[in-house]
Amino acid sequence: MKTEVRISGLGGQGVVSAGQILGRAAVYDGKNAVQTQSYGAEARGSAAKSEVIISDNKIGFPAVRKCDVLVAMSQEALDKYVKDLRKNGVLIVDSTYVKKIPKTKICKKIPATEEAEKIFKAKMYANMLILGALTKIIGISEKAVERAIEDTLAKKVVNTNKKACRRGRDLPQ
Amino acid sequence: MKKLQSENIHFWQGTEACAEAALKAGCRFFAGYPITPASEIAEHLARRLPQFGGIAIQMEDEIASIGAVVGASWAGFKAMTATSGPGFDLMQETIGWAFMTETPCVIVDVQRLGPSTGQATKCGQGDVMQSRWGTHGDYAAIVLAPNSVQEMFELTIKAFNHAEKYRTPVILLADEIIAHMREKITVSSTKGIRIIDRRKPKSCDKAFFGLEEIPSMPAVGEGFNVAVTGSTHDAYGIRFTADTQVHRQLVERLNNKIQNHVADLSDVETYNIDNCEVGIVSYGCTSRATYETVEAAENKKLKVGYARLRTIWPFPEKIVRRLAETAEKIIVPEMNLKQIFYEVERASRGKADVISLNKIGGGELITPEELLKKIMERTKN
Numbered sequence: 209m210k211t212e213v214r215i216s217g218l219g220g221q222g223v224v225s226a227g228q229i230l231g232r233a234a235v236y237d238g239k240n241a242v243q244t245q246s247y248g249a250e251a252r253g254s255a256a257k258s259e260v261i262i263s264d265n266k267i268g269f270p271a272v273r274k275c276d277v278l279v280a281m282s283q284e285a286l287d288k289y290v291k292d293l294r295k296n297g298v299l300i301v302d303s304t305y306v307k308k309i310p311k312t313k314i315c316k317k318i319p320a321t322e323e324a325e326k327i328f329k330a331k332m333y334a335n336m337l338i339l340g341a342l343t344k345i346i347g348i349s350e351k352a353v354e355r356a357i358e359d360t361l362a363k364k365v366v367n368t369n370k371k372a373c374r375r376g377r378d379l380p381q
Numbered sequence: 382m383k384k385l386q387s388e389n390i391h392f393w394q395g396t397e398a399c400a401e402a403a404l405k406a407g408c409r410f411f412a413g414y415p416i417t418p419a420s421e422i423a424e425h426l427a428r429r430l431p432q433f434g435g436i437a438i439q440m441e442d443e444i445a446s447i448g449a450v451v452g453a454s455w456a457g458f459k460a461m462t463a464t465s466g467p468g469f470d471l472m473q474e475t476i477g478w479a480f481m482t483e484t485p486c487v488i489v490d491v492q493r494l495g496p497s498t499g500q501a502t503k504c505g506q507g508d509v510m511q512s513r514w515g516t517h518g519d520y521a522a523i524v525l526a527p528n529s530v531q532e533m534f535e536l537t538i539k540a541f542n543h544a545e546k547y548r549t550p551v552i553l554l555a556d557e558i559i560a561h562m563r564e565k566i567t568v569s570s571t572k573g574i575r576i577i578d579r580r581k582p583k584s585c586d587k588a589f590f591g592l593e594e595i596p597s598m599p600a601v602g603e604g605f606n607v608a609v610t611g612s613t614h615d616a617y618g619i620r621f622t623a624d625t626q627v628h629r630q631l632v633e634r635l636n637n638k639i640q641n642h643v644a645d646l647s648d649v650e651t652y653n654i655d656n657c658e659v660g661i662v663s664y665g666c667t668s669r670a671t672y673e674t675v676e677a678a679e680n681k682k683l684k685v686g687y688a689r690l691r692t693i694w695p696f697p698e699k700i701v702r703r704l705a706e707t708a709e710k711i712i713v714p715e716m717n718l719k720q721i722f723y724e725v726e727r728a729s730r731g732k733a734d735v736i737s738l739n740k741i742g743g744g745e746l747i748t749p750e751e752l753l754k755k756i757m758e759r760t761k762n
Binding site for chain 1: 391558561564565666670672673744749750
């Protein structure tokens with residue numbers, strides 16, 4: 209089985225680190241994974257995306273053309289990439305920023321940035337709330353995700369990120 | 382998951398795999414100057430090399446970086462630098478010096494999109510010919526091109542091994558996509574990896590630049606009386622700047638010590654090359670589209686074979702010729718404007734139609750769909 213995921217938003221929202229953790233977790237779960245990324249010349253505020261392909265087999269072409277899961281953390285990202293979502297694909301949006309959503313798609317709305325600010329007092333944990341929901345949907349084990357967080361992020365932020373990820377995972381499906 | 386907690390399976394970036402492989406190969410000296418998309422190699426080695434008693438140094442530019450690397454090599458270190466196109470330009474003069482003085486070292490060129498500053502953060506494959514002919518004079522280059530994070534690791538080790546075995550600079554020609562992607566990688570235990578070290582001289586040896594195909598190499602401070610010069614020199618390192626024979630002997634030996642060992646240096650992944658209607662010759666990031674394309678073509682009952690070059694230079698002519706003998710047509714996808722294409726055409730000797738598929742700009746990969754379309758067009762020509 210092969211799952212293609214695109215996580216998109218703006219620079220600074222953590223779409224690259226979310227993709228990195230997702231790919232690493234998939235590998236810890238015994239799968240193959242490739243993660244690529246692209247972002248503008250500016251560090252913050254420009255369009256950013258991270259793509260992850262997860263498969264039981266060897267992965268050839270490393271870029272995502274049609275995705276099974278699209279995460280949009282900004283309206284601009286949704287508008288740009290929604291055409292690449294497969295028919296039965298899952299759309300996950302940060303509903304703090306994404307308001308106009310096409311009706312036909314399977315969509316999970318998470319007010320990630322609002323929640324992150326409310327619970328963790330920082331917007332930067334929004335990506336972990338999304339990652340929690342995302343990994344549950346595509347069947348990556350919690351254990352693998354938490355280990356991937358430990359191996360990817362700086363020690364001092366690991367616990368809060370794990371908490372945010374767990375919260376995302378526990379959101380009603 | 383438990384089984385996979387083994388230390389040998391990682392999810393690494395290409396640059397990280399390259400840096401870790403350098404350490405494994407015995408590299409203890411790195412000098413470089415930051416440049417997108419190669420900076421992560423320097424960053425990683427700046428953290429890691431001191432843990433192994435090695436040295437990582439940021440020089441004032443790329444000219445100084447390669448100078449430090451050849452100096453370190455003559456001090457007995459396995460040494461490496463990493464750069465991208467614009468920095469690779471600046472290194473060419475000293476790469477020639479390293480070739481002429483038979484200085485083992487590894488130069489990593491993570492290709493980005495040129496010419497000049499071009500699109501600095503995007504991927505390209507425009508340095509293929511530069512990696513072969515970048516410096517002046519008659520020389521032979523060993524150039525390896527990885528197409529996965531796994532190969533960033535394996536070919537970095539191979540680059541060091543070739544450098545040490547053949548006493549010559551070796552270029553690892555990576556690209557932005559392979560260097561920046563993260564991927565599953567399996568690192569075998571140290572025991573499973575073959576490491577080659579340069580041959581050291583016996584105390585009575587004096588000819589460090591000839592008499593044998595690949596002479597032994599002393600290090601500064603070991604008590605050998607050795608002059609190292611980029612000018613034409615005899616077997617003992619003595620300059621002969623007008624003698625025809627000395628020059629012929631030296632430069633022909635330097636070329637032959639590589640060209641006579643193409644079989645050892647060739648490293649090509651092949652599939653169905655003796656039984657196909659259409660062939661593909663590819664390398665680096667572009668080759669990642671090949672696998673899906675072959676599958677899709679086979680579903681359409683078309684036999685496709687491929688030669689995927691891990692060694693680009695010396696060019697593995699024999700394998701490409703074999704492919705040309707069976708395939709009616711060979712497609713050469715490249716993220717440049719026909720750099721390997723003419724080599725494939727030359728090696729094919731008119732036995733197959735060689736057709737280019739080129740894409741430059743924005744770092745966009747040639748997709749399996751585009752490659753398949755080119756393959757299916759075959760009846761139209």
